Amino acid sequence: MKNIFDAPFLTEIIRTTSNMYRLGWDECNSGNISYLLGENETGQYIALNNVIRSFSLNIDAKKLSGKIFLVTGAGKHFRNVQYNPEENLGIVRISNDGRTAELLWGLSGGGRPTSELSPHLMCHIARLSVNPENRIILHAHPVNLTAMTYIHSIDEKKFTHTLWQFCYESIGIFPDGIGVLPWMLSGTNELAEATAKKIEEFRLVVWAQHGIAGAGASFDEAFGLIETSEKAAEIYIKVMHMPDLNIPSDAQITALAERWNVCPRKGWLN
């Protein structure tokens, strides 16, 4: 058996949590991550027949039965993950009946998987249905995107349009746009279901006055989506109270989309 602390998937999640913390996206315990692992890659590092403890799920995750996820723990601080991955992270497998997450490694000291495990699993089901390569769901509380939900319309077409205008790269990175949900209670099935519905259509879903969820086939994709939309929101927040003199036109944004060979969501640009 190889040493799990040499596993590329562990290095990736540790670097991601540290970067997210340093960028100010994940103060205290905020944010959570789930990373779909392959059975073969995981089996090289841990025994797959040793269930340490189990956590019941409040959703039917049968579509993911047998699938293995590396997840952040409930109430754990992203700042601390790099210093003690075994306590702050866990590897869980979804049981055959889809009702339980079986702990195979980590969450030492009696921890539990993120309280948002249900939305994460439902988002994986939704994304895998449209992209079988999807592996990552990231949830974070970036400052500027969240601030924007306090003062900008949360109509998703208007919200996306502003973000396309306020960062040069936006249209190239998220031409599919951003879904937006109103304020909702975290940890509930209602939020899980609403997010899963949106994330099937959009790789980014903003939770108003809370944060954002991003999906991707890799950390680069999911992280890049959040950092680009957050950059656009930061520029918007910096200048929105000043007279707007030089906002790019829809024709200019369309020209960028053509240059990068991407298709903006139909009807969202004039």
Ligand code: 13P
């Ligand atoms: P957890 O600590 O349970 O992952 O919750 C953090 C969070 O961001 C809730 O929305």
Ligand code: ZN
């Ligand atoms: Zn949150």
